[in-house]
Amino acid sequence: MGLISGTSVDAVEAVLCKIEGTGPSVTLKLLTHVSRPFPPEFIQRVLGPQDARSLCELNFELGERFAEAAQAVITRAGLRNGDVDVIGSHGQTMAHLPTSLSTTPSTLQLGEASVIAERLGIPVVSDFRTRDMAAGGQGAPLVPYFDWAVFRQPGAVRAFQNIGGIANVSVVGERLDDVLAFDTGPGNMVLDGLARRMTGGKLQCDLDGQLSRQGKPIPALLADLLTHPFFALPPPRSAGREGFGEALVSFLWEQSPDRPADLLATALAFTVEATARAYEAYVLPRFKSLEAVYVSGGGSRNPALMERFTARLGPVPVKPLDTLGFPEGAKEAACFALLAAEHLLGTPANVPSATGARRRVVLGKLTP
Template structure:
């Protein structure tokens, strides 16, 4: 039980996330008031706790039962440490907090387009988090949507609708994490459309590690891609990726745009054209994103603007080219809507934990393809 006075219908919720880039645990502490359409969220603290390059490589290389079993508990320790750090950063104690929402680390995501048995797997043992923090943990948010016939992704459209909708206006919220995804929100949650646009930073990150010999984990400040030139024939080959022709709802992961693809690219051009490869990867993300808008969104919505978040916003080369490619549609940082872009996805899991405790369905069937709305997550006391 909390030791502080709590306003009615209010909870203090931690949100935890490690994205497809596998570079850090993002942790937030939020005050969440109410639930459903009337929910209100106040961000109280945000920290980013980086993984070491060796641990990132360990996550990316895990491919057998033993390594995944050990990794599940090791990630739980990382997530627990991040939760305790963000609580302390806010000047609070664990007993002041009501719940932790942990997305964990996705290690496999296999929607119906990739498997006869649709499934998804996130690691970061919630029992470890609960034991280390003394707090209840809600986790494993994707699986119920998959069981209800959905893709289990994207999850963030619920947050986008709850926080960023504006009466009478259609807004696009574009995330450029390891995978790119977009939500278009308007007045009614039933009208929300959201899907993965394709590659975000994942291909760029993998190439950056190879170009720099592991010194860089990403195309830092566009320093690598700015030295290269796009390889046109390779770009067209990448844009023929079968995922990009799938209609929404659709979701992607490392299976399509991860290390296997990066390794093929590196074997072909790494020795002779390393910087050109990174420049081509930037162009791949830009063009895949723009074509998704042109095919699935712009014919249907008169968009007010695109609000961008995720690690890709810190790559000036990527942002300059995406802004030019989507013109005259305005491209703006998410921060102008009042939430720091780096905190957004972790805030989503603080919200989803609150909705689980409130028994409020928080998937968006128009985005995931689920047969119905369901309560997401599993509770570890």
Template structure:
């Protein structure tokens, strides 16, 4: 490996929940152990303006949308990302060397289906990188997922590279759980090698809870899980929804609004209506669905992996990040399911990374790797045939 220089890198993340933009400023260099050393300097959250969020959500779930509308949204998001990074860098008085922009996922299909006579997989993240590079006069790495898909991977999850670099432990087995729009987890046995990393999307998280809150309460999300706490969990509804083949499919696997968007939401609400559910019951049930799908994935896929790879591990830690970490009702459900199995539940805050900043830090790292011609995917997580260099570089 060459000796990459230390760089100040901004990571930008806007997730499946489409609620806004997270920016993380990181100092990244090569450590003595030949792995990246990451220091988080600062992080900031920016909410999408209401009209922008509505446009993003409409584009995600659209059966069809005009080319003009999509092009305008692509450029408008580039402006929003540039402004968010500029504000954050100015607050910390930093001159950036590089920016990594995940973009806003509009469509993600990690499993091939037939299109125009050929099996096709695809992904699309928008937010014009040239706008960011020009406004900040800084090179930008963007469009991270296609290279992994081209190498026969699913293009997701990509955060496991950060999990391995930052949270791997010699003595403790760790599950890094992101509770964003989609719930995804990275399992690393104690003393894990790169090939021991298991990661996958377990199913929906905030996208279903938030969707029901918008439909029933005209609110963006269930603050602190307060509405779910007042409701009754409809176990029969959860049992029917958990029959979806996605949950039983083995990793590697990834999902998004394509599986758990408006059509799924309509089905869930119809099942709840048949059960004569109150509005609060619907939110309690969607929250419990997230918890149950995660717990089932842990029992079915993660626990056997940890036991096989690190049978003598002293302890298991379940480390949570993402917006769902602020939902105390969801967190209580996860603790009640995991702690009797001897799993300690923590947040990334305990390990030095704010829960909302983790994915933005991940894309700062992935940008740094790309800039230095180093692979960024974890093939055991995505199913790719080989490690590949991710993203496209736009120079200022």
């Protein structure tokens, strides 16, 4: 059995999976899924300015929250902690600095693995991104291995579009070496930040698209956003809060604070257009026929975003990941359960064609 305590900035997602085999023969069955939202004040602490003391405290507090979620999903499954072989914990990304942003490529995820291991008495694999970066990669995206292992279909080419805080795509055929994957750019990060400002913190996101539907995109502002230097980078590439976080949200808010709904509509159009242009530049010229684009992440639950993205990418079919029988909210958590299981077996699980690493490496660090 493998278990993951993973996190976005707004919740901990924990899943329990049964994993058998390794590499091309690996199989994964999702058994249970638990989602535990963070309180709004805790989200603000994570997103707020940090110093060494606050990072130190957050590291251990996140570890406690992850441990609680992991225990909850084991209990819900009716199992004992001793039935679980390993916990995989991605942690909360506080900084991600690939070569495009720093002369010292580096990444930082918090959520102390020792706390999780001590509370549950189960080995923990964590810190998955650092080994890929040490091998010359971007440390992201890491989900392509999961997409290939779990969702590949003989004779078909499928695209898996995640729209989380950052948006990324994996294009998967039968061979791992042929996988194309990269961050397409902004996902919900800008939308979420504007939604918090527009509602005074009452909403943490553009819930059901209700805020962005109230406005219209501001053409000149959208055109300016699409000149962001990230979009000039070819794959492999990765993005983060540094490029599409609170600094960009503040910039947008300053442009038209009296037009918050229009700003949200602009942010939604920004995500859709940036994602579609990434397909036009890098995916569709290489893969002439996609079976479909399967969407997961919080953006897949925003009907306004999905309607715009489906129309913009047509005639390529766009479908929710759930149509493959896998709940989209559990996907990223299940990914790190798989990566933890592969760590125990010594199986490399990065995809150099996606991250730019010099070679395939075993991901993560083990806390017994």
